[in-house]
Amino acid sequence: MTRNITIFLLLAIGTFIIDQNIKTWAMESVNGIEYSLIMKGSCINLELYYNKGVAFSMLSFLGDNLKWVQVALVTTVLGYVLYEGYLKQYAVALGFIVGGAFGNIYDRFTKEGVVDYIAWHCGFDFAIFNYAD
Numbered sequence: 001m002t003r004n005i006t007i008f009l010l011l012a013i014g015t016f017i018i019d020q021n022i023k024t025w026a027m028e029s030v031n032g033i034e035y036s037l038i039m040k041g042s043c044i045n046l047e048l049y050y051n052k053g054v055a056f057s058m059l060s061f062l063g064d065n066l067k068w069v070q071v072a073l074v075t076t077v078l079g080y081v082l083y084e085g086y087l088k089q090y091a092v093a094l095g096f097i098v099g100g101a102f103g104n105i106y107d108r109f110t111k112e113g114v115v116d117y118i119a120w121h122c123g124f125d126f127a128i129f130n131y132a133d
Contacts, residue, residue: 004091011095012102019103019132023115034112043122050113055127067108074101100132 030036030048038046053060054070062069081087081094107114116133120126 004087008087008091008095008098011092012099015096015099015132016103016106019100019130020106022131023103023107023117026115026117027111038117043120045119045121046117047119047128049116049119049128050111051116051128052113067105070101070105070108074098074105103132104130 026038026046026048029038029046032048034048034050036048038048051057051060052063053066059066059069078098081090087094104114114130116128116130118130119128
């Protein structure tokens with residue numbers, strides 16, 4: 001079990017650190033100005049966007065309360081996973097998921113919203129998302 005906890009923690013912390021460093025680079029590239037183009041590609045652009053909701057900006061009407069809803073949700077789910085012993089089977093997947101979740105929650109507390117920067121537009125326009133998503 002100790003090995004699984006170590007794997008989980010290393011991946012969660014590593015994912016969080018990578019996520020935050022990429023977001024910092026994205027914001028610094030355009031001086032934090034939202035909707036700015038960082039880099040143009042044939043199918044994917046890098047452009048800065050602060051998502052005040054969750055997927056596809058849903059629940060943005062909750063405003064500042066959304067971060068507390070997410071903290072409660074992640075804490076509850078993580079508690080359940082640990083209680084049921086799922087960490088033994090899913091340490092790798094859960095490490096990535098939890099690291100990404102905490103990266104996005106951290107954004108809600110420290111920035112204007114979750115920092116998104118990957119814009120898919122190959123054949124159709126899709127949501128803007130980030131490494132943690």
